[in-house]
Amino acid sequence: MSSPSPDYTLYLVTGRELLPPGKDYYESLNESLEGGVTIVQIREKNTDTREFLEIAKRSKEICHRYGVPLLINDRIDIALAMNADGIHIGQSDMPIEIARKLLPAGSIIGVSVNTPAEAEEVVKGGLADYVGIGALWATNSKKLTSPVLGIRGVGPILQTLEKTSIKAVAIGGIKSSNLLRSLHGAVSPNGRALDGIAVVSEIVSSHQPSVVAQRLCQIIRASKDQPFNLFSRIYAEPPTAQVLVDSAAHLLRSVKEYRPLVHQITNNVTINQLANATLALGASPIMATSPHEMEDLAKIPGALLINFGTISDKEGMLAAGHYANLERKPIVFDPVGIGATAYRRTTANELLNTWQAAVIKGNAGEIASLIGSNEVKSHGVDSLGSGFSSPKEILCALAKRERCIIVMTGETDYISDGNLTVKLSNGSALLGDITGSGCLAGSTVATFCGAENKRSKRSEPSSGEVEGILAAGDMFVGAIAGVLTLTIASELAAQRPEVHGTGTFLSALIDELYNLTPEKIIQRAKLEVV
Ligand SMILES: Cc1ncc(COP(=O)(O)OP(=O)(O)O)c(N)n1
Ligand SMILES: Cc1ncsc1CCOP(=O)(O)O
Ligand SMILES: [Mg+2]
Numbered sequence: 390m391s392s393p394s395p396d397y398t399l400y401l402v403t404g405r406e407l408l409p410p411g412k413d414y415y416e417s418l419n420e421s422l423e424g425g426v427t428i429v430q431i432r433e434k435n436t437d438t439r440e441f442l443e444i445a446k447r448s449k450e451i452c453h454r455y456g457v458p459l460l461i462n463d464r465i466d467i468a469l470a471m472n473a474d475g476i477h478i479g480q481s482d483m484p485i486e487i488a489r490k491l492l493p494a495g496s497i498i499g500v501s502v503n504t505p506a507e508a509e510e511v512v513k514g515g516l517a518d519y520v521g522i523g524a525l526w527a528t529n530s531k532k533l534t535s536p537v538l539g540i541r542g543v544g545p546i547l548q549t550l551e552k553t554s555i556k557a558v559a560i561g562g563i564k565s566s567n568l569l570r571s572l573h574g575a576v577s578p579n580g581r582a583l584d585g586i587a588v589v590s591e592i593v594s595s596h597q598p599s600v601v602a603q604r605l606c607q608i609i610r611a612s613k614d615q616p617f618n619l620f621s622r623i624y625a626e627p628p629t630a631q632v633l634v635d636s637a638a639h640l641l642r643s644v645k646e647y648r649p650l651v652h653q654i655t656n657n658v659t660i661n662q663l664a665n666a667t668l669a670l671g672a673s674p675i676m677a678t679s680p681h682e683m684e685d686l687a688k689i690p691g692a693l694l695i696n697f698g699t700i701s702d703k704e705g706m707l708a709a710g711h712y713a714n715l716e717r718k719p720i721v722f723d724p725v726g727i728g729a730t731a732y733r734r735t736t737a738n739e740l741l742n743t744w745q746a747a748v749i750k751g752n753a754g755e756i757a758s759l760i761g762s763n764e765v766k767s768h769g770v771d772s773l774g775s776g777f778s779s780p781k782e783i784l785c786a787l788a789k790r791e792r793c794i795i796v797m798t799g800e801t802d803y804i805s806d807g808n809l810t811v812k813l814s815n816g817s818a819l820l821g822d823i824t825g826s827g828c829l830a831g832s833t834v835a836t837f838c839g840a841e842n843k844r845s846k847r848s849e850p851s852s853g854e855v856e857g858i859l860a861a862g863d864m865f866v867g868a869i870a871g872v873l874t875l876t877i878a879s880e881l882a883a884q885r886p887e888v889h890g891t892g893t894f895l896s897a898l899i900d901e902l903y904n905l906t907p908e909k910i911i912q913r914a915k916l917e918v919v
Contacts, residue, residue, distance in 0.1 A: 395458050395474075395497060396427040397519060397585030399606050400558050402462070403431050403448070404530055407593040417598050418448055422455040424602025426592070427585070430477050430499075432462035446471045458497060465491055475499070477521060480507060481534070489516045499558075503535040508549040517555055521587060522546050524561020525571055530589040537561070539742035543575035543583070544790065551581045560587035565604050570714045570745050572612040573859050578789040585609070611857030620719070620747040620794055620858075621806040621865035627918065633811060634914040636863070637870035638907035640837050640844070645671035649839030650691030652713075653832060654678050654706055656698025656725065659825030662895070663694075663832040669902035670874065672836045680708035687712035690846075692839030695746075696831050698725035698770065700736055710744030719747035719838040719860035719867070723831035727751070728758035728767025741791070747838060747864045749787075750796035750831050753777060760787045770827075772799065781810040781919050794868050798830050802872050803919075806865045813869070814915040816876035817883035819894045826875075833902075834871030841867040869916070877913045878902045 401421050405414050418429070429452050433441045445459070445467050452459040458474035461467050465483055468476045475497025478488060488498055499519045502508045511517045524537050538546075543559060550557055559575055563586050576582045586609065595601045628636075651667045651674050653660075660676055667674035677686055683705065687693075693713040695706050713720050724737045737759070751759065753776045754767030760783060766773040777783045780803045788795045788807035797803045800821075802813040820826040838860075845862030882888060882897035 394518070394554075394556065397556050397558050398427045398609055399425055399602060400428045400430070400560075400585050400587035401426040401592055401602070402560070402587050402589045403429065403433075404589045404593045405433070407530065407590050409594060409596050412596060414444070415447060415451060417593060419451055420597070420599040421592050421602050422452065422457055424599030425606035426457065426602050428458050428460070430460040430462050430587075432589075438467070441467055442470055445473065449473065460497060460499065468492065468496075475518070477501070485511075485514060485516045502546060503538055505545045505549050508546045512549055512553050512555065519556035519558060519584070520546075520550070522557055522559045522575075522583075523587075525559050525575070526562025526567060528562040528590075531561075533561075539738070540571055540574035540745075541738070541742055541791075544577045547575070547577035547581040547583070548579065551577060551579060556584040558585045558587045559583050563588050564591045565601070565608065566715060567711075568605060568608045569612060569857070569859055572609065573745050574792055576792060578786070582613075608857075613857075615857045619788060619792060619806045619808075620860055621809070622863040627809065630811070630916045630918050633866060633869055633918070634873070634911055634916050636866045637837075637873055638910035638914070640840055640866065640870045641670070641874065641905060641907050641910065643840040643844040644836060647690070647840050647843040648673050649836065649843050650675060650686075650689045651694060651832065651836050651839055652677060652686050652691060652709065653694040653696070653835065654702055654709060655694065655696040655828060655832075657701075658698060659828040662825050663828060665899050666829050666832050666875075666902055667836055669899050670833065670836050670905070672839065678702040678705040680704045683708040683712045687716040687718060690718070690839070690843045692719045692721060692835040692842060694721045694723065694831050694835035695740065696723040696725055696828055697733065697736065697740075698723075698828060700733065703736060703740075706740055707743050710740065714744045714859055717856055717858070717860055719835070719842050719862070719864055720744060721748045721750060721831055721835040721838060722746040723750050723828065724755055724759065725751075725828065726767070726770040727755050729769050734758065745859050746791070746793050747860045748794040748796060748834055748868050749791055750798065750827075750834055750868075752827055753797060753799055756783065756787065756795070756797050760790070776801075780812075781805065784810055794864050796830070796834060796868050796872060798827055798872070802876065804865065804868050804872065809865065810919050811869060812917045812919045813872055813876065814917075815873060815880060815913065817879040817894075819883050819888075819891060820876070820879045823891045823895050826879075830872060830875050833875045834868050837870035837874070838862070838864050838867035841870075873910055873914055873916070874902065874905055877910055878905055880913065881909070
């Protein structure tokens with residue numbers, strides 16, 4: 390009978406050169422195991438064989454006291470000499486076919502992969518117990534021979550493992566500060582997640598490796614406890630259109646009650662409009678862009694909007710999103726004009742690898758560019774043509790790939806969390822005639838996501854409790870509320886007698902946002918579950 394599969398939850402890869410001054414290696418290893426490390430790999434890149442063998446033997450004794458398997462990096466001779474539980478080999482190390490022949494039956498063998506093609510080779514070979522996917526983030530602990538993968542590169546690799554029993558850990562630059570972001574994003578479109586994460590410096594360089602290991606385990610387990618969460622409520626029964634409209638409409642009360650801070654890094658064309666729309670709804674806008682104040686701002690309850698219409702504050706956008714994830718605040722990303730230039734596409738990729746959006750909002754051209762479809766073209770910041778033949782299919786696929794809510798605005802608006810998709814048909818044609826109506830939608834969506842996040846966290850987590858999700862609350866309803874308020878306010882504005890053109894329309898629009906009530910939303914909403 391084959392031995393049970395190891396627990397890959399918290400995989401320590403050793404690195405003696407990273408120990409803090411005066412910290413004994415064996416003491417650090419023992420404390421790491423006390424803290425919850427579940428599998429260990431001894432990695433010695435510049436050590437003589439005799440010393441490596443001695444370290445491996447003593448490390449195995451310590452690991453086995455905790456029932457934790459010990460693997461050896463690269464060196465099969467060492468693994469054989471001290472009867473290790475297995476080895477980890479990279480793409481340029483001993484081929485797995487030979488390793489499998491040389492090692493005792495039942496040995497654990499792991500292989501490094503950096504691309505879906507490399508993972509497919511492992512699946513085809515059928516000899517590996519697990520793959521090490523990375524590097525997820527930049528790292529100083531290994532001179533990388535392949536480009537940094539990024540969080541969003543993990544999903545396609547996990548997809549190749551979906552019908553296999555091969556386990557998967559991620560490695561490279563993983564810290565307590567980016568772990569939840571990493572776990573949320575590193576999932577295949579069909580929901581295949583990691584079996585664990587591998588860490589070197591965050592644990593080894595600590596004076597208290599047990600505390601670090603414990604914290605990492607808490608975050609991993611809290612994240613695993615979350616259902617396949619795409620920032621939306623899990624319904625026992627699919628909600629009706631009326632349930633969604635009522636929930637969205639009543640969220641307006643939470644905006645006025647909690648006055649969420651809506652931190653908006655946006656373009657210089659519409660910044661004033663967005664701030665006034667946020668104030669009109671009853672929330673509190675701040676349009677800060679310096680990276681130096683993002684840690685403080687993230688601590689104030691609310692939401693973050695990142696609109697990259699004019700990408701002049703990329704460092705601020707990177708920092709703001711990182712801290713918003715850390716503080717579990719929802720991020721709304723508006724990749725304005727992403728189809729227009731390669732620079733916008735690479736910047737969007739960098740931003741989305743760094744932080745996890747709760748909502749991505751765009752017009753059809755921008756959504757097409759994100760998902761790589763040619764069905765709809767972009768023209769600058771605008772979208773050409775009549776849209777997708779199957780908007781629901783496109784939005785579900787993108788929501789599952791990006792692991793968040795997708796909002797597609799246009800003459801008809803669509804919102805999807807990957808399972809549920811709604812079609813919204815409110816809105817005045819004049820919205821399309823003013824600049825920044827799409828940007829306004831991003832701002833109103835962020836406003837309601839901030840209110841929903843605050844409403845759902847009325848009871849702050851008890852001290853020490855680790856939250857397993859990046860933004861509490863139903864961001865799907867938040868997004869619906871944001872779109873409905875803007876489009877219904879635009880209908881009311883267009884009907885006002887003093888409105889004779891786009892100039893009077895814009896000021897009437899702000900008025901109608903200011904005077905909006907849940908009753909007006911419920912009365913006028915045109916929403917279908919599709
Ligand atoms: C768990 C895990 N994943 C990846 C690696 C990297 O192995 P490799 O590509 O062979 O590089 P070196 O570690 O040998 O420098 C790993 N060691 N462990
Ligand atoms: C061994 C290895 N393989 C890919 S990245 C890496 C080092 C990861 O170290 P750290 O966790 O300190 O970034
Ligand atoms: Mg190697």
